[in-house]
Amino acid sequence: MELEYLCKITELNQNDIFSKHSNLFSKNIILIRRNGKLYAWLDACPHYENGPAMALKKDQYLSPDQQFLMCFGHGAKFDIATGLCVHGPCLGKKLTPIYFEIISDEIFLYKETIK
Numbered sequence: 001m002e003l004e005y006l007c008k009i010t011e012l013n014q015n016d017i018f019s020k021h022s023n024l025f026s027k028n029i030i031l032i033r034r035n036g037k038l039y040a041w042l043d044a045c046p047h048y049e050n051g052p053a054m055a056l057k058k059d060q061y062l063s064p065d066q067q068f069l070m071c072f073g074h075g076a077k078f079d080i081a082t083g084l085c086v087h088g089p090c091l092g093k094k095l096t097p098i099y100f101e102i103i104s105d106e107i108f109l110y111k112e113t114i115k
């Protein structure tokens, strides 16, 4: 199984959100911590087939109320825990979840995605 080192867990900033490019997935991976749980999503908006990146600036993935991941293309909002689009043009579609493992405070990604 192919693994890729992404970052140290301490790289998540005070907002508990961090993104970094993955060579395995050829896109950014969004890491977000909420209620003590860590989630990893592919930075690829399901509004379009090719999954455009969602942030205007690095790590600006949160809605103004900080409650959702948000695509700044057309304002889609996604549930942080499930990746489900709950508002916007891709309502009902989901972000792509990424398998990861934490080994000695370092985050590694798996090649496979969760279906």
Ligand code: FES
Residues within 6 Å of the ligand: 045, 046, 047, 048, 052, 071, 072, 073, 074, 075, 076, 088, 089, 090
């Ligand atoms: S590209 Fe994300 S909402 Fe349109």
